[in-house]
Amino acid sequence: MHSEFVASRSADPKDSRDARESRHGGTPHLDAVSLAIIEQLQEDGRRPYAAIGKAVGLSEAAVRQRVQKLLDQGVMQIVAVTDPLTVGFRRQAMVGVNVEGDVESVADALAGMDECEYVVMTAGSFDLMVEIVCEDDDHLLEVINRRIRAVPGVRSTESFVYLKLKKQTYMWGTR
Amino acid sequence: MHSEFVASRSADPKDSRDARESRHGGTPHLDAVSLAIIEQLQEDGRRPYAAIGKAVGLSEAAVRQRVQKLLDQGVMQIVAVTDPLTVGFRRQAMVGVNVEGDVESVADALAGMDECEYVVMTAGSFDLMVEIVCEDDDHLLEVINRRIRAVPGVRSTESFVYLKLKKQTYMWGTR
DNA sequence: GCCAGGCGTGCGGATTTCGCAGCATCCGCG
DNA sequence: CGCGGATGCTGCGAAATCCGCACGCCTGGC
Known part of the structure; x- marks a missing residue:
């Protein structure tokens, strides 16, 4: 069953100890089995626990518990x-922001706006990059020129209006 | 007109007709019910069809069919x-790309790379914006300096290494 | 008028989910 | 060394969910 997916690893119960080794890092680390479960759910978020269990070599109940914990x-x-x-959202844009003063507080302010779908602090010629999702041009204009620039600490912005989305995946860890 | 679907909201039969009106655009348009179903699944991708049905005023089977079609x-x-x-992906970056010649073919080439998680054609001082997900600095360096710049048509790139992800939602349509 | 197609409903039967014991292992401690 | 306590997996039924299918109801085309 579950043949190999790392051969030796995880086939034997004893290995689970090694696999679970929290290999440092700040965050609670994942073992190979949880990784495999995530991959299954990245292919199909509704895949039954039993099917996942078969694929990763665990019982249905165990998969259920792990998934619940990951969640x-x-x-x-x-x-x-x-x-x-x-x-119905026909206008999107990436906006690069330059900040004077505390970058994080500006980031928090932007993160609080519904239209900001993605906010990240960056190194480079922008301090912040923000993805905006709007219904139309008017909406986009308002968000960028009135709302974002109105945030205290925002020095300047540069907009990149989306012309065509070419790729969008959610397959981290599936490589 | 499938009479009423539950008193709840939009109980008026006429609404469903209007709602389904493909308010043209390019793509096959969604009516209010499908929108509501999507919202439910954005909150919890594993929510049972029956529960969704109750929330949007449709039978379990109808929800199942609609979800399948949307998929x-x-x-x-x-x-x-x-x-x-x-x-395990500790280095991410947004890369702005300037292109000479056909932008779309370059976009396709980048979209073909596993490390490119997001590729979009833009208007502004970059022709393309690409999000890169890597395991470490070496990996990131290799992708940007060797792979991306090696694509024919790429004139220049500018990188924005992620310092901290502040917000990331998948709630389009939930507003 | 009539038929085809799209969409929704209701209904059993197969599957899946869920909660709960019961075990085995690992770890800290006297 | 031996003893909890904690963790994680397994194996069950029982309950809930999913699924396929046979209708019925509109609508649009001919």
Whole structure:
């Protein structure tokens, strides 16, 4: 069963100890089995626990417990993701932001806005990069020129309006 | 007009007709009910069909059929998304790319690379923006300096290494 | 008028999920 | 060394969910 997916590893119960080794790092680390479970759910978020169990070599109940824990810990979430265009959001943009003063507080302020779907602090010629999702041009204009620039500490912004989304995956760990 | 679907909301039969009106655009458009189903699945990708049905005013079987169609049409997908850091990808970056010649062919080439998680064509001082997910600095360096710049048509790149991810949602349509 | 197609409903039967013992292992401690 | 306590897996039934299928109801085309 579950043939190999790392051969030796994890086939034998004793290995689970080694596999679970929290290999330092700050965050609670994942063993090979949890990784495999995540991969299964990245292919299909609704795949039955029993099927996953068969694939990774665990019982249905064990898979269920692990998934629940991963969810509780916030390591992963199982959600529907959509193509924004078909859901009625026809204008998107990436906005680079330069900040004077505390970058993080500005980031928090932007993160609080509904239209900001993605906020990340960066090194380089921008301090922040923000992805904006809007319904139309007016909406986009308002968000960028009124709301974002109104945030205290925002020195300047540069916008990159999306022309065409070419790729969007959620397959981390599946390589 | 399938009479009423539960008193709850939009109880008026006429609404469903109007709602389904493909308010043209390019893509096959979604009515209010499908929107509501998507919202449910954005909160929890594993929510049972019956529960969704109760929330949107449809039978379990009808929800199941709609979900299946949305999946088949590629309007949405139900997947596990993870925090890259806990899954072992400790270096991420946004890369702005300038292109000479055909932008789309370059975009396709980049989209073909595993490390490129997100590829979008933009208007502004970059022709393309690409999000890169890597295991470590060496990996990141190799992807940016060897692989991306090696693509024919790439004139220049500018990198923004991620320092801290502040927000990442998948809640389009939930507003 | 009539038929084909799209969509929803209801209903059993197969599957899946869920909660709960019961074990085995590992770890800290006197 | 021996003893909890904690953790993680397994194996069950029982309950809930999923799934396929046979209708019925509109709508649009001919």
